[in-house]
Amino acid sequence: MAGKISRRSEAVDPFIVMDVMAAAAAKEAAGGTVIHLEVGQPSTPAPRAALAAAHAALDADRIGYVAALGMPALRERIAKHYRETYKTEVSPERVIVTTGSSGGFPLAFLASFDAGDRVALAAPGYPAYRNILSALHLEAVDLPTSQADRFQPTVAALEKAHREKPLAGLIVASPSNPTGTMVTRAELAALCQWCDANHVRMISDEIYHGIVYEGETTSAVEVSDHAVVVNSFSKYFSMTGWRVGWLVVPDELVRPIERLTQNFFISVPTLSQYAALAAFDAKDELDAHVHRYRANRDLLMAGLPAAGLDRLTPAQGAFYIYADVSHLTNDSRDFCQRMLAEAGVATTPGVDFDRARGAGTLRISFAGSTAEMEEAVRRIKAWRKK
Ligand SMILES: Cc1ncc(COP(=O)(O)O)c(C=O)c1O
CATH class of the missing domain: 3.40.640.10 (Type I PLP-dependent aspartate aminotransferase-like (Major domain))
Known part of the structure; x- marks a missing residue:
């Protein structure tokens, strides 16, 4: 007989972005390319x-x-x-x-x-x-x-x-x-x-x-x-x-x-x-990252609306844009899965952040390179036109 599992640990939800990351890794292992807009961390090493x-x-x-x-x-x-x-x-x-x-x-x-x-x-x-x-x-x-x-x-x-x-x-x-x-x-x-x-x-x-x-x-x-x-x-x-x-x-x-x-x-x-x-x-080196994040944010805010993602919260800080996609889906998890499988762009479904309303939202991280942001916009646009 196995020992018991605590009720408190069972009350802890999984972090769904981890599932997205696993799906993205599987796609890459199968030879696909993925633009990672799901990660919540800088793409740079320590200073x-x-x-x-x-x-x-x-x-x-x-x-x-x-x-x-x-x-x-x-x-x-x-x-x-x-x-x-x-x-x-x-x-x-x-x-x-x-x-x-x-x-x-x-x-x-x-x-x-x-x-x-x-x-x-x-x-x-x-x-x-x-x-x-x-x-x-x-x-x-x-x-x-x-x-x-x-x-x-x-x-x-x-x-x-x-x-x-x-x-x-x-x-x-x-x-x-x-x-x-x-x-x-x-x-x-x-x-x-x-x-x-x-x-x-x-x-x-x-x-x-x-x-x-x-x-x-x-x-x-x-x-x-x-x-x-x-x-x-x-x-x-x-x-x-x-x-x-x-x-x-x-x-x-x-x-x-x-x-x-x-x-x-x-x-x-x-x-x-x-x-x-x-x-x-290392202030100069670190501030250069912030300049890149700003350029990435501006690029996405300008480019995503043409791909139908036009209900965006302008980020004042951090490296995330929260997008309302409730006019496109009532299941953000499915929407993110399809965007990953069909467009090769990984994002995080809003259900991770808001259990009541997150089925209509997703989080886009712009911590990557500016070239990746350009490619992401291009891919999402082409995907949404299909
Ligand atoms: C708002 C917020 N707080 C805390 C953390 C935890 O970060 P760490 O444990 O690496 O300091 C994160 C990580 O993404 C975060 O987004």
């Missing part, structure tokens, strides 16, 4: 300075465990980043290095919430929030959003959800995955004020900061003393596989998170921390 630092560390250091909260030099460098980028003083004591931002979420959630607590989040949104919450026996409360509110939570929607049954937390992602939309500074401040006044923990996912085309990014640390900020070296810093990110937490959460991370992880990969420290010196 040269980070790679050089990693090589040097391999030669000079034994790469053992380091402090659970992160290498002191990296925590200090991240604190300096807040001074440089947001003109805000953050004590290095409040910075916690994590195994990607993915490693930060369970720490932040476990330190802030008890089983059964309700945590609000925008729909559409990044699917792992809901899945990590449910694995931890927390209730994800969808706040349905629309293009009118830039797919971001509003104080009115929060109040409504809180009246139904009190909330313990709110997750905000700006720029957002999958919509690329942002909250303004005033909106973020209002959300934080509401959270602080109602004893609701604000979790601000700032992983796409640095990849911005319109408007300014505000960090929640600028407008609240109680928010938890989640960030990562994966996106702007182009270091997905290094699995390194960080949290900025209020003083009262430092020790609870330290206890959790000591036990869960011991420490974050040491080699990656050396590389991450040097990545802050």
Whole structure:
């Protein structure tokens, strides 16, 4: 007799984009070519300075465990980043290095919430929030959003959800995955004020900061003393596989998170921390990626409407365009499968991001090369003409 399988693990949904990636790989293995607009990661490696630092560390250091909260030099460098980028003083004591931002979420959630607590989040949104919450026996409360509110939570929607049954937390992602939309500074401040006044923990996912085309990014640390900020070296810093990110937490959460991370992880990969420290010196190289993303975004926004994909959310940041395809299909999964099989273009069906309305949407990632974006537009146009 096999042992049991937990109900909590069965409540966790698969990440459908992974299925799309597998189908794309199968097509390529069979000799087909695929333009990858489904991937949620930079197409570039870690910056040269980070790679050089990693090589040097391999030669000079034994790469053992380091402090659970992160290498002191990296925590200090991240604190300096807040001074440089947001003109805000953050004590290095409040910075916690994590195994990607993915490693930060369970720490932040476990330190802030008890089983059964309700945590609000925008729909559409990044699917792992809901899945990590449910694995931890927390209730994800969808706040349905629309293009009118830039797919971001509003104080009115929060109040409504809180009246139904009190909330313990709110997750905000700006720029957002999958919509690329942002909250303004005033909106973020209002959300934080509401959270602080109602004893609701604000979790601000700032992983796409640095990849911005319109408007300014505000960090929640600028407008609240109680928010938890989640960030990562994966996106702007182009270091997905290094699995390194960080949290900025209020003083009262430092020790609870330290206890959790000591036990869960011991420490974050040491080699990656050396590389991450040097990545802050690669601004020119990294900003060049952002220029390419902008060119890609402009190319798709101009080219896709002629292929019938004309209900597009203009991305203010990140590298995603969220497309409403409800006039073309009522099954985005099938639509994406056909586009992959017949046009050789892989995209992500919206059901990953919005369980209620995602059958009519899809996410287009423009993290690849500009030549790939040109080819994608050409292929989708030819496919739609058939
Ligand atoms: C909004 C958002 N948050 C967090 C993550 C997790 O990234 P990582 O664990 O690589 O930092 C992703 C990855 O795509 C994301 O899109």
